[in-house]
Amino acid sequence: MSAPEKIEAPVQVEDHGLLRFLTCGSVDDGKSTLIGRLLFDTKAILADTLQAIERTSQKRGTGAIDLSLLTDGLQAEREQGITIDVAYRYFSTGTRKYIIADAPGHEQYTRNMVTAASTANLAIILVDARKGVLTQTRRHSTLAHLVGIPHLLVAINKMDLVDYSEQTFAKIKADYLEFAARQGIADVRFIPLSALNGDMVVERGERLNWYDGPTLIEILETTPAAHTEHAEPFRFPVQYVCRPQDSANPELHDYRGFMGQVESGSIQVGDAVTVLPSGRRTTVKAVHLGGVDIGRAITEQSVTLLLSDEIDISRGDMIVKRAEAPTPVKEIRATVCWLSETPMDRARTYLIRHTTREVKARLAAIAHRLDVNTQEKMPAEQLAMNDIAQVELKLAQPIFADPYTVNRSTGAFILIDESNNNTVGAGMIL
């Protein structure tokens, strides 16, 4: 075996955290080529993977190496030559780790795109420079906006097929901005690309000199990684209660640790807190991670809170700062995406999972359904798979919610069908 040639990939030197982003578009827009290009130019594809793709490309007679093969994983997808499910891909630069959620583009996979979008902080919406803004572009943008992805990037691809024309880019940008203004989409950027030739992806190339903005990778490197850049109210849903009850160790005898992830805001020792739903008040005695007191915790950290007073708290309760408590609600208005092949049944109750809390829910009314292609609001009697609708739900017990546009964690929920325990709906509280 000859020693394989070494390639230089960057070792993480500084750490600018982790960015999750979504790519939407179809193979026709060059989405797989773009992902392939990003992985290839950041040295995330290794030789044996490339060889496997080469073998498969030859076997199927597609000729040139088909980078789209990198992103279809399942047998059924290979058989049909399409992407059905969301695939996750990873790469890293010298400073940042990236998770790509690669969502299939077709209308019937709306639920997959909503799934992929739920954890993304940036969406790349691919547009074929020859075709401009299409129904699909508007659908993807509507969904990305609906699911609250804070940063949208319209990547106008295949610039090589329109002679790298600045006018074409400007026309598409103007068309898109007109649509975006109607939809209330504010944070949107534009970039011309040729994923095939690698122009403006990782390298600038020579052919788009009229464009003086950042390359795709520069945009990714500088997009804020946190879900929000604002100071947010502290929200700490309790996942699990630690009571070691170790009689041999007096320090642990009365230990009660409330375990969870900081969904938003921050907390430090001494902060005055309220526990929901009981409304009991106390202060934070310690913030532990792995048994060590770290004094303070910020958004997305998983920690254990110790409180000054002995209060009965269990999974599903929420610890908040006293001055910024959310209102408990038993009736909610929400945008729901229906995910199940079985339509929503108005006569049935479902289980709603909101943070770590589970309560029974019933559909009270459907205000309207949203046509994701035309952005029109239509009357609706029921919800079928991939439908998106504004609804009213009645809950058996209160939840402690914030509007989704304000807080993507405490504004989100899923619906579960108890008969088979499937996740059947995804909701965003209005």
Place this chain on the structure above:
Amino acid sequence: MTAPLTQHTLSHLDWLEAEAIHIMREVAGQCANPVLLFSGGKDSICLLRLAEKAFRPGRFPFPLLHIDTGHNYREVIEFRDRRAAELGERLIVRSVEASMARGTVVLKHPGESRNKHQSVTLLEAIEEFGFDCCIGGARRDEEKARAKERIMSFRDEFGQWDPKNQRPELWNLYNARVHKGENIRAFPISNWTEMDVWQYIEREHLELPSLYFAHTRPVVLRQGALVPVDVPLVTGELTNRPKAGEEILEKRVRFRTVGDISCTAPVESDADTVEKIVLETATTPLTERGATRLDDQTSEASMEQRKKEGYF
């Protein structure tokens, strides 16, 4: 102190750690009788550290389970037992050889790899103890079927994964609900890459079995891979005897992945410290499984196929 307007963000390892802790606590909060699969390999060693971070000073809310093919490296088995004892957690071992004795595992021929047969023994253990969730150290970057698997992956009462009928998984709202007999496989380090694992091992100063570091051992060249030969088992018996005509080479190697002896191969390397391995991982031209797993190269869909049959 006033709250800053711009929040800090976590480093990538802190973020991955926080996510994994959250997933483990969701398992503890939602499942009645979970178990953590611990093989003594690097990924499950990370899982143990994450469980410490998630649950200490309490005990883990689950025992540890190892499905032993009987063809595991002695160093790894010794490490497994020692680590479990150090943590003071309960370790359950169930063996493929016991399934063979019961007749539930039948090898096609005595030399057949026992790796895929772990599924049978795992399902038997799940039934014996009534586990409703198995926490495993699989990562999405390992293999293309894994790239599409959920963090909480539903298995029916036959342990089967149905890739076309997976539960949608949104935000960090995991659904681990099952009916009796069904099962969830939970993967807290789904979003980690091989590099992340090594960086975490480095940061946390985690101890590993010696096989992960460069050492000299006899190997033969078989189908393009270095295959270790004359490997002593826990019993002292030698396994993987060289075939007639094969030339035994003394090579300096390390393992990137450690599993059943019959299907994991080492790579040539001089990296004898975690720091050197991190550097080597950054410059390797081959993927972890491509370099070292003999079981995944059989067909394009071999991992997917095994997972449908109950493999983790």
